Amino acid sequence: MTKVWGELNSLSNQVIIELEKIYTEKIPYGQIASLELLNTIIELSKKINRELAVYIDRKGVVKLVTVGTWDLVKIPQMWSKRSREGYSGIRCIHTHPNGDSSFSDADLNALINLKLDAMIALGIGKNTLCSFANLLPVEGLLTSEYEVQENLTVLKLLTLPFMDLLIELEKRLEFKGHLLDTGKEKALLVIVDWRKIVDLEIDDIKEELINLAKTANLEVSDVLIQKRDKRDPSYLVGKGKINEIALKVQEDQVDCVIFEDSLSPSQQANLMEYLGIKVFDRTTLILDIFAQRAKTREGKLQVELAQLSYLLPRLSGHGINLSRLGGGVGTRGPGETKLETDRRHVRNRIHNLKNEIEVIEKHRNLLQTDRKGKLLPIVALVGYTNAGKSSLLNSMASDNVLVEDKLFATLDTTTRSFQVDSQQILLTDTIGFIRNLPHQLISAFQSTLEEVKLADLLLHVIDVNNKNMESNIKTVQGVLKDLDVLDKPMIYVFNKADLINNEPIIHPEYNPYCLVSAKTGFGLQQLNSVINEFFSKEEVKTKLHIPYNQGYLLDKAYQSGKVEIIDYDDQGTTIFLVAQENKIINELKKLRVLEY
DSSP states (O other): OOOEEEOOTTOOHHHHHHHHHGGGOBOOTTOSOOHHHHHHHHHHHHHHTSOEEEEEETTSBEEEEEESSGGGOOOOGGGOOSOTTSOOSEEEEEEETTSOOOOOHHHHHHHHHTTOSEEEEEEOSSSOEEEEEEEEEETTEEEEEEEEEEEEEHHHHHTSOHHHHHHHHHHTOOOOOOOOOOSOEEEEEEEEEOSOOOSSOHHHHHHHHHHHHHHTTEEEEEEEEEEOSSOBTTTBSOHHHHHHHHHHHHHHTOSEEEESSOOOHHHHHHHHHHHSSEEEEHHHHHHHHHHHHOOSHHHHHHHHHHHHHHHGGGSSTTSOOGGGTOSSTTTOSTTTTTOOSOHHHHHHHHHHHHHHHHHHHHHHHHHHHHHHHHTOOEEEEEEBTTSSHHHHHHHHHTOOOOOOSSTTSOOSOEEEEEEETTEEEEEEEOOOBOTTOOHHHHHHTHHHHHHHHHOSEEEEEEETTOTTHHHHHHHHHHHHHHTTOTTSOEEEEEEOGGGOSSOOOOOTTSOSEEEOOTTTOTTHHHHHHHHHHHHHHTEEEEEEEEEGGGTHHHHHHHHHSEEEEEEEOSSEEEEEEEEEGGGSOHHHHTTEEEEO
């Protein structure tokens, strides 16, 4: 690595070249540094009036040079192949242009969190003084214990028996076995308050992002919020906030940073380069959740297509290189072994995925045609994620579809039949919607969402206990509008009544509605009555005479609704058919004798 990192704004090309030359310095074995190296970074720090930091391994090789606030750079784990219980094998020498060589809290946090071999601060003044700190093993382990030597001259610093000290300290370390991987990555969440958010308060946005992170099996270390009026084209947030994020990354040793707002490919690349770890946005987080939860072949293919469609514009130039993401969030899913950094390979894979999904869609269309041929009413469950659609399906159809108190617990469409009065109805559960649902997912799951378009009636399931109920309703209505189905007949089903004390006041626009509890069964009988009333009020009673040579139409009549056979004669069968007008096929309508 010969690139200089950090705050390079306003530095001349000549200065950057001088900084890059630091990588050619070679420190003799056993010494903390060479006099030449110390003189170089002291003079350059004076020249630019900024802090400089140099990271050196035990072979005396300069691994990293940074400008600005030195503690804002996380040392990549790939530099050290040592046990996670021991020293990192890296020491840091940095300057304090203000002349004070005392360690700050950030200095000591870096020493402890990164398990550095040593931390050295150079207070640049008339007479440069130095401070030296190293971690101390306690009962065979490295903890937060350390010792500090202050007010050292440069000569005294250079004569410290650095390597001998390290050897003695490592003798006091005991191997306690390899640390177990908990399977959870640690994430730092970043939210921008644009001061124009009307549907949700910033605390509600924060709560939803935390829930998304937990659903993705992430451990949330902290949430940072910044108020801004406009987006920074390079980093989304301001430079001061970036520095705060970088410091948090180091102090909390997080594995990734998640932004609530969508990041452009260049913003994502800039942030990853600046912070040195994975950086993703809310879209990636949702895609990752879908990747973990897709079970059917179609669902897996659709998720992979959405992932690749999102990834493709981020594979240009010096953008995201998948080989350095290191697994975990943002890389999971059915396509993780196929992902390539070559844009051509990704395009080919997208083309193949679309072909595979097209074959599945043809099969789905055959099933839908068969379903339409049976002329059974179709009711589709829609709603915000975690509103309780799957629980309602289980209660209404006596089924055992997976139910979890998590966002996007189920992705794959499930259809079951259930009986309302004497009418058999098909009930379809669909994926849950969410605020700013990534357009890649809407596009990829278009065939799945076709189920909503086929439905005769929508049940809009709403979590009545959710304080953002109104906002969630508007979100679902927005997605239904995108699908061009907002004008379909709808019953508003306010679920989770068991979690509230008093019956809520429902706005008149949400009518007809039912208050239910899928968990306890409260209100389900009323819901069945409302569904039955909906289909019954549109039914007509028709008298038909079906000739014997068209006997197959009698079967079609039974599929259309309720049939009462009243007479047989020489030419055929006379029946009364009670069915919805739109369910009666034209061939039957031509045989109509009398309608009530």
